[in-house]
Amino acid sequence: MNSDAAPSGETPIRSSTLWRDGARRLLRNRLAVAGGSVVVLLCLIAIFADLLAPLPYTKTNFGRLNEAPSRDYPLGTDQLGRDLLSRMIYGARVSMLVGLGAQVVVVLIGVPIGALSGYLGGRADLFLTRFVDVMYAFPRLLFVILVMSMLGAGLTNIFIAIGLTGWVGIARQTRAQVLAIKEKEFVDGARALGAGFGRLLTRHILPNALTPIVVAVTFGIPEAIFTEAALSFIGVGINPPTPSWGQMVGEGQQYIRSYWHLCVFPSIAIAVTMLSFTFFGDGVRDALDPKLK
Amino acid sequence: MFHYTLSRLLWLPPTLLAMALVTFLVMHATPGSPLDPVAEGANPLSPEAQKNLAKYYGLDRPLHEQFAIFVSKAVHGDFGNSFVYKTRTVREILVETFPVSLLLGSMALVLAIVGGLALGILAAIYQNRAWDYLSVSLATVGVAVPNFVLAVFLIILFSFVLPLFPTGGWDSPRNWVLPTVALALAPMGIIARFTRASMLEVIRADYTLTARAKGLGEVPVIFKHALKNAFIPVVTLLGPMFAAVGTGSFFVESIFRVPGMGRFFVLSMTGRDYPMIMAVVLTYGAFLAVMNLAVDLLYGVLDPRIRY
Numbered sequence: 001m002n003s004d005a006a007p008s009g010e011t012p013i014r015s016s017t018l019w020r021d022g023a024r025r026l027l028r029n030r031l032a033v034a035g036g037s038v039v040v041l042l043c044l045i046a047i048f049a050d051l052l053a054p055l056p057y058t059k060t061n062f063g064r065l066n067e068a069p070s071r072d073y074p075l076g077t078d079q080l081g082r083d084l085l086s087r088m089i090y091g092a093r094v095s096m097l098v099g100l101g102a103q104v105v106v107v108l109i110g111v112p113i114g115a116l117s118g119y120l121g122g123r124a125d126l127f128l129t130r131f132v133d134v135m136y137a138f139p140r141l142l143f144v145i146l147v148m149s150m151l152g153a154g155l156t157n158i159f160i161a162i163g164l165t166g167w168v169g170i171a172r173q174t175r176a177q178v179l180a181i182k183e184k185e186f187v188d189g190a191r192a193l194g195a196g197f198g199r200l201l202t203r204h205i206l207p208n209a210l211t212p213i214v215v216a217v218t219f220g221i222p223e224a225i226f227t228e229a230a231l232s233f234i235g236v237g238i239n240p241p242t243p244s245w246g247q248m249v250g251e252g253q254q255y256i257r258s259y260w261h262l263c264v265f266p267s268i269a270i271a272v273t274m275l276s277f278t279f280f281g282d283g284v285r286d287a288l289d290p291k292l293k
Numbered sequence: 294m295f296h297y298t299l300s301r302l303l304w305l306p307p308t309l310l311a312m313a314l315v316t317f318l319v320m321h322a323t324p325g326s327p328l329d330p331v332a333e334g335a336n337p338l339s340p341e342a343q344k345n346l347a348k349y350y351g352l353d354r355p356l357h358e359q360f361a362i363f364v365s366k367a368v369h370g371d372f373g374n375s376f377v378y379k380t381r382t383v384r385e386i387l388v389e390t391f392p393v394s395l396l397l398g399s400m401a402l403v404l405a406i407v408g409g410l411a412l413g414i415l416a417a418i419y420q421n422r423a424w425d426y427l428s429v430s431l432a433t434v435g436v437a438v439p440n441f442v443l444a445v446f447l448i449i450l451f452s453f454v455l456p457l458f459p460t461g462g463w464d465s466p467r468n469w470v471l472p473t474v475a476l477a478l479a480p481m482g483i484i485a486r487f488t489r490a491s492m493l494e495v496i497r498a499d500y501t502l503t504a505r506a507k508g509l510g511e512v513p514v515i516f517k518h519a520l521k522n523a524f525i526p527v528v529t530l531l532g533p534m535f536a537a538v539g540t541g542s543f544f545v546e547s548i549f550r551v552p553g554m555g556r557f558f559v560l561s562m563t564g565r566d567y568p569m570i571m572a573v574v575l576t577y578g579a580f581l582a583v584m585n586l587a588v589d590l591l592y593g594v595l596d597p598r599i600r601y
Contacts, residue, residue: 141540142577146319149562226439233441233544234559249441253548256448257460267445271438278437 018211018288025287032283038276045089046096053086058241066259076261079251084261087243088269094244095225095273098158102224103217105163106170111206111213113167114174119182119201128171135168144227148236158237162224170216177209215285222277229270245270297593301586305579310364312578313571317360320567350376363571372572377564383572386557391576393463394546394553398538400469401476405534409481410527413488414520417496428485435482441544444475448548461550472549476541480534487530491523498522525596532585539577 026032045052054074061081069076075084117128135143144161151157181187182205190204229246231237238244245266252263338346347353350373351362366373372383412428419425435443451471452460462468495501496519504518542555550556554573561569 139536139540139577139581141543142574145543145562146316146574149565150319222437229439230441230544234547234562236562246441249445253441253445256445260449260453263445264449267442270442271434271446274437274439274442275434278433 022284022287026283029283029286031279032287035276035279035281035283038272039280042092042273042276043096046093049089049093053083053089055083055086057082057087057090057243059083059086066255066262068259068261075265076259078248078262079255084248084265087248088245088265091243091245091248091266091269092273094155094238094242095228095270097155098162098228099221099225099277102159102162102166102227103220105159106166106220106224107213107217109163110167110170111174114171115178115201115206115209117171118175118178119197119205125175128175132168132172135165140165141227141230144231145234145236148231153231153236153239155238155242158228158231161231162227166220166224170213170220173212173216174209177212178205181205181208211288215281215288218277218281218284222274222281225270225273225277245273298590301589305582305586308582309575309579313364313367313575314360316571316574317363320565320570321356321359350374367572367575373568375561375566375569377561377566377569383568386569387554387572387576390552390554390557393551394542394555397469397472397476397546397551397553398535398542400473401538401541402480402534404473404477405480405484405538408477409484410488410520410524412481412485413527414492414515414523416485416489417492417523418515420493425489428489431478432482432485432489435478435480436486439544440475440479440541441548443478444471444545444548447471447475461548463549463551468549472545472551475549476538476545479541480530480537483530483534483537484527487527488523491526492519495519495523525592528588528592528595531588531591532581535581535584535588539581 026036059082061077063081064073064077065081066079067073067077067081073083073085075088078084078087113128117125143165147161147164148157151160178201187200187204190200195204228237228244229249232244232246233250235247235250238247240247248266249263249270252259252266255262344353351359354362363373370384372387375381375383375386378386409432412431416425416428448460448471451457458471459468460471501514501519504514509518539555542551542553543559544555545551546553546556547559554576557569558573560566561573
């Protein structure tokens with residue numbers, strides 16, 4: 001009778017939930033496990049950057065500028081004689097913060113708007129779909145660049161800029177899901193039993209719409225990381241002296257002839273991070289929704 | 294069909310106007326004016342001279358008037374003078390840089406479509422064999438890794454390790470190779486993925502079986518029967534593809550020192566060159582809107598099942 005009889009009624013037979021099935025399938029996917037491990041490693045580097053970095057990221061040494069990798073500086077030094085390895089370690093912190101933080105903003109804006117518009121329908125829904133269409137016509141990166149140039153560089157502003165543009169996709173996904181689910185019989189059943197609007201939406205409809213939202217978030221993370229790197233590359237992202245990989249590539253590529261190490265190491269970091277998240281995201285998608293493969 | 298085309302064409306001007314309005318508002322809400330006396334590197338003119346300059350450029354008028362003036366001039370292709378390159382009009386700069394970007398973008402698109410189709414077809418025919426793995430890995434790298442990072446790797450590999458191509462510039466066709474490849478890899482990966490998926494589906498379809506059953510060889514089966522149908526879903530990708538190549542060119546042009554619109558856009562962004570920014574955004578916007586329309590119409594021509 002109780003529609004949300006959750007784990008309390010655990011039987012001796014191991015019940016197979018969506019998430020447990022998904023986890024099992026995910027663990028069998030070797031590429032996804034490899035990607036996931038790198039992601040965990042990057043998170044650890046980001047959290048413990050202060051302990052791991054051999055030097056502070058602002059420590060300059062004007063006697064040793066643009067040095068190639070050596071024993072003192074494993075990845076060399078930059079234009080101001082700062083240790084490249086330390087700057088890369090702190091750069092991981094920026095990337096992870098943006099990747100995860102921006103997704104929180106995106107979900108907080110996108111899911112409620114999408115759910116309400118799908119559930120209520122009518123004029124609000126029409127307005128949202130039109131708005132989303134216009135947003136899709138505008139190249140996303142161009143819009144983020146415009147917003148950033150208005151707000152000015154900085155981490156918080158990156159969250160805002162990505163949040164402002166990124167919620168559209170997730171709202172669209174949520175709306176489509178809610179539209180399909182609200183017609184299902186179990187929703188009618190719950191409504192017949194007297195469930196109110198809020199309860200219907202949060203306890204019955206949204207939990208069933210969760211899978212595509214989770215998948216969208218897993219792919220949204222690398223996209224946010226890419227956006228930050230791209231913004232910092234052209235100089236409207238993270239404010240110096242805080243290091244960001246994109247900014248390091250952007251500055252380093254000007255000296256690629258003479259000092260290859262300046263842009264190559266951060267480039268490798270970006271490539272590895274993006275690939276890991278992609279493998280992990282593909283794995284999550286295949287594990288949660290084998291139909292989509 | 295005629296109705297659909299007409300209504301889409303009629304939607305173009307309001308879309309562009311909305312784009313212009315958004316850009317205009319964003320640019321004017323931006324702190325820092327080209328005449329801001331406390332800005333970094335501001336001009337050291339007296340307040341009176343500043344006022345005269347503001348008047349000369351029309352910056353002293355109310356916002357809605359500025360916008361109206363801008364639109365009425367923009368319709369005739371007049372975007373005013375660049376604030377940064379003071380002796381030149383925006384139009385002159387665009388006329389000079391747009392063809393460069395157009396050439397780079399077109400080459401990248403052609404490479405992406407041809408390469409992506411080839412990779413996708415090979416992957417589908419040799420499913421789960423070496424060709425498949427090679428094309429899927431290439432597609433994954435192209436899609437996942439940002440193009441400015443790919444550009445760095447390309448320079449290291451093909452300018453330093455194997456000194457085949459120059460690191461930048463735009464003087465001879467030899468300079469064009471690396472930027473084109475860097476810009477093409479991402480769309481190529483997406484096209485390859487979609488072609489592979491849709492080819493796999495089509496290869497197993499009944500009509501392909503029929504074609505084989507009547508004794509047709511492998512080549513006509515793939516190219517006459519399968520590819521034609523597999524190509525249809527790929528066409529829908531072309532719209533977003535134009536956008537990807539357009540925004541991608543900002544980075545690729547900056548890295549390879551290509552004198553195109555994308556590089557000017559990045560430069561004008563930091564220089565708060567309003568007329569330049571508006572013109573570039575609108576040019577991209579108009580170009581993309583027209584291309585999207587063309588793609589949608591093409592889709593209807595290719596697939597007679599679609600009715601508008």
